[in-house]
Amino acid sequence: MSQKKKSKPANKHLSSAYDRSTSRSKMVHGTPVTNAWEFSKHLIPPITSNTTFRLGSLDRGAKGFLQFGSEELSRDPSHEPILIYDRLDEPNTLLLEEHLAQLEGSESAVTFGSGMGAISSSLLSVMKSGQRVIAHRNLYGCTYSLLADWLPRFGIQSTFIDVNSREHRQLLHDPNVRVLYFECVSNPSLDLADLPAIMSEVKKINKTRSESDRIITIVDNTFATPWGLRPIEWGIDIVIHSLTKNIGGFGTEMGGAAMSKKTFERGLKLARKDFGAILNPKSAWGITVHGIPTLALRFEKQQTNAMAVARFLERHPKVEKVTYPGLKSYSHAKLAKRVLRTPEGKFAPGTMISFTVKGNLEKCRRFVDHIAKNSYSITLAVSLGLTKTLIEVPGYMTHAAIPKDKQSESGIDPRLIRLSLGIEDSKDLIADLDAAFRAL
Ligand SMILES: Cc1ncc(COP(=O)(O)O)c(C=O)c1O
Incomplete structure (x- = not known):
């Protein structure tokens, strides 16, 4: 060859x-x-x-x-x-990058060894000491600790806001703000960012700034996947994915990617070269050969399961609250119908659910432990977007890096349970959940 x-x-x-x-x-x-x-x-x-x-x-x-x-x-x-x-x-990663750019509708895609590699390299490639990040308050735990604990060591401060609040977005007018960062569908609260409103405001502010000072928008689109939302269409600068999740899909590969205009590609590649967060070619191969070609098939089955399980949870007398973008009760239901769309134009509410069980933390622990010990179709494990259904408690697991006193500011109830739907039969998933409710 x-x-x-x-x-x-x-x-x-x-x-x-x-x-x-x-x-x-x-x-x-x-x-x-x-x-x-x-x-x-x-x-x-x-x-x-x-x-x-x-x-x-x-x-x-x-x-x-x-x-x-x-x-x-x-x-x-x-x-x-x-x-x-x-x-x-590297050849396999270059091939994957071309495929990812097509999927996302971006000019460029640069891969990394993990989602966190993509996030840290994206931020470091566009920022310098003295500049500020404005970020949505509900974020994946390690992204939070990167912004709150690591970047301040290099003179980069972050302020956490509700990105959908016009009042909070006034902070974007500070000329030191270089990056606006959020997850399109946030982990774990499933807040949906109002991309049309946010981007119209950012565009107005950027008209008053020079190219070197303009606000760069970086979003993590891991939950929605490019099958469910393509933020580049809304004018976002850099779109990040943890390829470890839905795009990889099988729980066999770790990876990350940053999709953008060509203007950001050099900075991303130089950051990858010097910080070293490269994707293993064997993982690039697996994601190219198994992950992307099956994304739509898997996503659609996972989403059908999510809808069935969300409806079951919503009706259940022992459930306090369910959040799923496909439910009428979802707080951003209208916005969801507008932005969560497949490339074919179908509504794509996604594959993730968050919910709380009525009662105290002990009830939540008993429910989750029952699943961990007795369920066949649901596994207590972190990660998401895989063919197998996973359950976890973010406040104590994926978001443990956020100090307990900051979790409520970040919109995380310690009793919140996160479900990532797989491709099993939804009847089995509901039977396993039902058994855990009966055991309470
Ligand atoms: C929304 C989101 N972004 C980024 C990451 C980090 O991805 P990785 O584990 O591939 O570094 C995660 C991991 O769970 C995540 O949930």
């Missing part, structure tokens, strides 16, 4: 066929022919298990280093990157 010699655009026939294809077919086929590497002879690309590349001549090696991360070259569809070393660029 070698890099192609002649500079020519990727297979013309395939490119035009690709343009006519629907999103579903694009997810299955991705980019079978790419300028980055010769994968065209294989139905399934081979795993490129190799850390360094034969460069042939000093001139070619020097050219590779000079060209690395060039925005101009990455815009050229006929450009064949000179591959040097895996920490810079």
Whole structure:
């Protein structure tokens, strides 16, 4: 296997066929022919298990280093990157990046070793000491600790707000604010960010600022997935995914990605090169071959299960509150119908549910322990978006990094239970939940 010699655009026939294809077919086929590497002879690309590349001549090696991360070259569809070393660029990850960019509708995708690698590198690639982040108050626990505990060491402060409050968003007028950060559907409260309102305000503020001072919007779209929401369409600058979740889908690979305009690609690649949060090519391969092609199928079944389970929970006399974007009772139901849409235009309320059981923390513990010990179809485990249904208590598990006294400010009830729906039969899921309620 070698890099192609002649500079020519990727297979013309395939490119035009690709343009006519629907999103579903694009997810299955991705980019079978790419300028980055010769994968065209294989139905399934081979795993490129190799850390360094034969460069042939000093001139070619020097050219590779000079060209690395060039925005101009990455815009050229006929450009064949000179591959040097895996920490810079790598064939399987380049292939995955092309596929991810198609899925998200972005100009560029840069992969990382985990979702946290994508988040930290995205923030560090655009920020400097003295600048400020405004973030939504309800965030994944490690994102919170990155913003609240780590970035202040480098002179970057964060303020947590309700991103849907116009009054709170007044803080964006501070000229030191460089980044507005939120999760489109937040973990674990399932707050839905009002993308149309937020982005119209950010655009107005940015009109008054120079390019180097403008507010950069970074969102984590892990919960909604690109099948359920594409924030680039709303004008977001950088969209992050933990590929470990729905996109990877099977619980076998860790990974992360930052999708953006080409203007951010160089900074993201340089941050990845120097901080080193690279994606393992074997994981890139698994996500390309198994994860993305099955995303829509898995997502739709998980979502049907989520709807059935959310309705069951809503009717259950021992349940205090259920949050699911597909329920009429959901606090942002109208907004959800507007922004949570598949590329085919169907409503996509997602695969995650949060709920509380009536009673104190002890009741919550007994309920979850009953599931952990007796359930067949529901497993007590962190992570989400997998083929298996998972349950957890964020306040004590995924969000334990948020100090207890800050959790209520972040909108986290210590009794909150998070369910990530898998592809089992919803009858089995409901039977397992029902048994745990009976045991209370
Ligand atoms: C919304 C969200 N973003 C980011 C992450 C971090 O992803 P990773 O575990 O791949 O680093 C998680 C992990 O649970 C998450 O739930």
